[in-house]
Amino acid sequence: MEKNKRPNIFKRIFNFYYQGFRDMPRYGVQLWILILLKLFIMFAILKIFFFPDILETQFDSDEEKSKFVIEQLTKPNK
């Protein structure tokens, strides 16, 4: 007699998510489309073209960054 073998834990986790996404209602699919669209806009457009990290893009080392910030901070209106 062949014993019913239980799939391994990874396969079970995969199946759990696969089934979950497959059985998702229509509104769930619509929300995922909107989430992916939102993430695309944020990371592929806004972050790249509009929100560069000023210190990261202008300086290579922490020392340069701190020097720059100290220069900025120590030139107040005296």
Place this chain on the structure above:
Amino acid sequence: MIENVDLSLVDWSRAQFALTAMYHWMFVPLTLGLAFIMAIMETIYVKTGNPEWKKITKFWMTLFGINFAIGVATGLILEFEFGTNWSNYSWFVGDIFGAPLAIEGIMAFFLESTFIAVMFFGWNKISKRFHLISTWLVAFGANLSALWILVANGWMQFPAGMKFNPETARNEMENFWEVFLSPVAINKFLHTISSGYVLASIFVLGISAWFLLRGRHKLMAKRSIVVASVFGLITSLFLVMTGDGSAYHVTQKQPMKLAAMEGLYEGQEGAGLVAIGALTPGKEYNDDKDAFLFKMEIPKLLSLLGYRDANAFVPGVKDLVDGYEYTNKEGKTFKGISVEEKIKRGKIAINALADFRRAKEAGNDEAAKKHRLTMEENFQYFGYGYLNDPKSVIPNVPLTFYAFHIMVALGFLFILLFALALFFVNKGNLAKQKWFLWVSLFSIPLAYIASQSGWIVAEVGRQPWVIQDLLPTVAAVSQIDASSVQITFWLFAAIFTALLIAEIKILIRQIKIGPKDQEGGK
């Protein structure tokens, strides 16, 4: 560079941050509160085995999921802005801000997102108890996320547990527990999450009231109202308690914010709390105009709440700007130095930092040590050195005052609403109280207004500071083109408004569909 900062750059950067933060905060409080409400409902289901409670839980879980999805990643824009618009600030805060946010990302977010999948996909696939545990873990995970963000914000309101390193221009964490357990941070966390619980309770109450008005899903609506009202009443009383704690700490740590919240220009012994009032337009801090067109106040309550002493002296805007020394009848002296003096000391600290840097570069360790000491002696006023006019420490008084009073008034209205709901449920005539059901429905936007008003008080009330007393907005902002900030402001407003409309349509459609039977039928 600071003297050349374009004020429109500061204003647009602030406007952009406010827009994104307020947008983000439209979704967070409902997530925080609804998670617990549906966990309570599911607990009743598991305890009783009554399938009606499963149906109720699944309905609110659907709305939770939609709200969660709408809000996903909206907070990330704020992080983008730190790097782009507020680079001086980002560097200056150093590890203090980074550590709590990193913990949030690793611990809470993963806990939350893992168990959300189990919660939504796990019905009928895992045991009831494991599903229930997942739902509770989602609730705790969401609230843990909020904890770390609010610890970071609490530090900005009351910097503690750190030391400024003049060699790197960064604040370094000296004591994690002082940052984490700062009374300001703890109170802020408790007050903020409890406001989320109240908002979620109003949301459930309002939507359930709509079902009763429509004569649909009456059992679900009544049961939801009972859970929401009990949860809402308990948490709104807790909200009052934490609000009192927050006001107490604001009095001690941010007295100018308190003065703005109460429209208090002249300090008073035994100051009253304004219950209702209208401020005089165009009032300047040092003119002779009466601050109020009219007001009704509760005698001595502000002194009592702020100092736990009904006769304590509460400094007003004028006292805080010009400095004050006041001795009451019992011989107790209250005093504070003027902003002009603080500006002088702030400039000494900033100059000492510049001198320290020069001495270090010249290899003169003796001089560097002396300048470092001077800087450290005056560091508590560091941020004042960027200000020129003492008046610039006054926040927008009307906005802070009205936001505070709207928040408080609505908070008490919600307590009444929950109590009335329970009263009518107890009498067994809730569905007949049409006026009450309409009021409950229209309270949903009021809950959002109250919630946003709370943040306006917290953030507008602490202007001009990004970090209280240490860094004003004018010094924290990046030297970028103001027009590029304007472009991203409108771009963000347009894109996210369009997405919001699409997402809210989904939410409303699901509400209209209402709860479904377990296997999907109506």
